[in-house]
Amino acid sequence: MADSADRDRELREALRLAGFGVWRWDTTTNAMEWDARMHALYDLPSGTFGGKPMDAINLMHPEDREGILQQMKQPTELRPAFMEVRVLRADGSVRWLSASSSFVGAAAAGGVFAGVVWDTTERHAMVQSLRANESLLRQAQRLAKLATWTWTADEGTCWSSGMFELYGLQRGPVPTVAEHMALLHPDDRPRVQREYIDALRSNESLARHEFRIIHPDGSVHHLSSMFQMERDEVGKVHSVLGVVQDITLQVMAAQERVELEAQLQQAQRLDALGKLAGGIAHDFNNILLAIGGNAQLALEDCSPDSPLRLNLQEIEKARARASGLVRRILTFARPSAREQQPTAIESVVNEALNLLRAVLPAMIELRPNVQASLPKIMADAGQIHQVVMNLVTNAAQAIGERGGVVHVSVDQVEAESASYIRLTVRDSGPGMDAMTRARMFEPFFTTKGTGGTGLGLAVVHGIVQGHRGTVDVTTEPGVGTSIEVLLPISHASQNADADVARVARPGQRQHVVYVDDEESIVSLVARALKRWNYRVTTFTDPLLALAAIREHPSDFDAVITDLAMPRMTGFELASLIVQLRPELPIVLVSGHLLDEERARAYEAGVRAIALKPNAIEELPHLLDDIFNKEGNGMQQDASRGG
Secondary structure: OHHHHHHHHHHHHHHHHOOOEEEEEEOOOOEEEEOHHHHHHOOOOOOOOOOOHHHHHOOEOHHHHHHHHHHHHOOHHHOOOEEEEEEEOOOOOEEEEEEEEEEEOOHHHOOEEEEEEEEOHHHHHHHHHHHHHHHHHHHHHHHHOEEEEEEEOOOEEEEOHHHHHHOOOOOOOOOOHHHHHHHEOOOOHHHHHHHHHHHHHOOOOEEEEEEEEEOOOOOEEEEEEEEEEEEOOOOOEEEEEEEEEEOHHHHHHHHHHHHHHHHHHHHHHHHHHHHHHHHHHHHHHHHHHHHHHHHHHHHHHOOOOOOHHHHHHHHHHHHHHHHHHHHHHHHHHOOOOOOOEEEOHHHHHHHHHHHHHHHOOOOEEEEEEEOOOOOOEEEOHHHHHHHHHHHHHHHHHHHHHHOEEEEEEEEEEEEOOEEEEEEEEEEOOOOOOHHHHHHOOOOOOOOOHHHOOOOHHHHHHHHHHHOOOEEEEEEEOOOEEEEEEEEEOOHHHHHHHHHHHOOOOOOOOOEEEEEOOOHHHHHHHHHHHHHOOOEEEEEOOHHHHHHHHHHOHHHOOEEEEEOOOOOOOHHHHHHHHHHHOOOOOEEEEEOOOOHHHHHHHHHOOOOEEEEOOOHHHHHHHHHHHHHHOOOOOOOEEHHHOO
């Protein structure tokens, strides 16, 4: 008996030291006994427990009481041996208690339940904290589009739920190596497989690579994968921990940044080219003005049957072609210019086709059918040139290396009670499906892979809309594509031609000041003005011209000035002249003007504008309008048909 008592004391001491409370419940008498530790766990003074099971239940959290009562009603053999409950202490705090019990005696005879209870509040707090941290980690991974996977020699590959999300898959069995490779973009599979093998064979513990995957819905995603390998003493990999991140947005942002940088560089190149072209064009226009003006004066001096007339006419034709070329160079180099003038589209198309013949591959046959003497349209010749270049280039690229034919035709058609110039580009390429046809004019949409910009047809569409025209596409897979552009024939362009063709009335000895820093141009224009029956005073220095007008402001009837001069621009000279004599008409001569420059000229007091190298043709009409037409205060613009 002594040994039994000693063992009992030792057991109770061990339970006390471990923090366990001991209880006993006699189901026959319904009496329950607690030791001192049980009282402490329930925050009761020692010896104050009521001694009934309900007394214990009433100390529990209200939400847990019903569950305990239901367990007590179960048959003895079905009652759980372990349970957890919350208790409400006197200070209002809640503690978690765990209980373990066993039944002593025969179930039929009633018997006794005995058990131990211990405080698990701190463990529950740790579990809750761990769960909260895990939840935050999952949220952070989801926001960062991160997921993890593991591989061990014993258990194989295990994916987190995030891995299935990254791959666009439903939760299920982890894909095999072959199934995983099938999810990768076909162009990336050989490289990724090679990188995996190289990583396993190397002595490195860390590996990283990027690849694309294709979701079941067909969308392409970019992934970055990093994994760490644990090796045994002989270097064999026995476990792997991997992290995968969806970097699609980052890749798209990087691509967009590269595109924006390329666009910026292109804009900077065009700006530099524009400045260079502007300077060259100014000098070249002066040369063309001298050539054309002298040829025109010589033509007027020739008799109708003079053998020199044909030569002079050829000089004038060459001057006109060179003038158009300079204008188009300026328009290409200065894309902000949107100058629409009466334009013979057949000459623009033929010029573009001549250039294309030199650059198209030999297997592409170009078949033009451009009608002559078509009505002119109000257009930006440089932009129409670009439309032809883009459409033919796109057609040639569609045909590809197998070779084929590109038909280009220009004619006049009637549609919806209006007249149009029709430009048609038809190829013998593979044609387009409905999806490609629907998106062909979208900016940056391309079927040409890495080399394509997706801008060619979008630019065409924008230019045609800017000219109040339309684009129609007919295509069939396996047959080819035909693109038809309709540009309206403007009555203004025909009226402008008629206005230029009319004979200007000669002057009535009005006194005209002409200012230009080029001696040859001053000499030419002076001779032309005198021939048109004007008195003329010339200056090669705008400051001297301004001094003469300031000294004798009423002696002059009009001023003609060049725009680009070393000591003072035409804008500045016009503004100062207006201050001296507001009603004095001023004509500005320039090689090329943007819309904002035209507005600035009129704000400075300019009455009319003439463009080089056609100034010799335009000036008599402008002076006729200024001196003889009613409403002399109206602004005239020979470059825009009056």
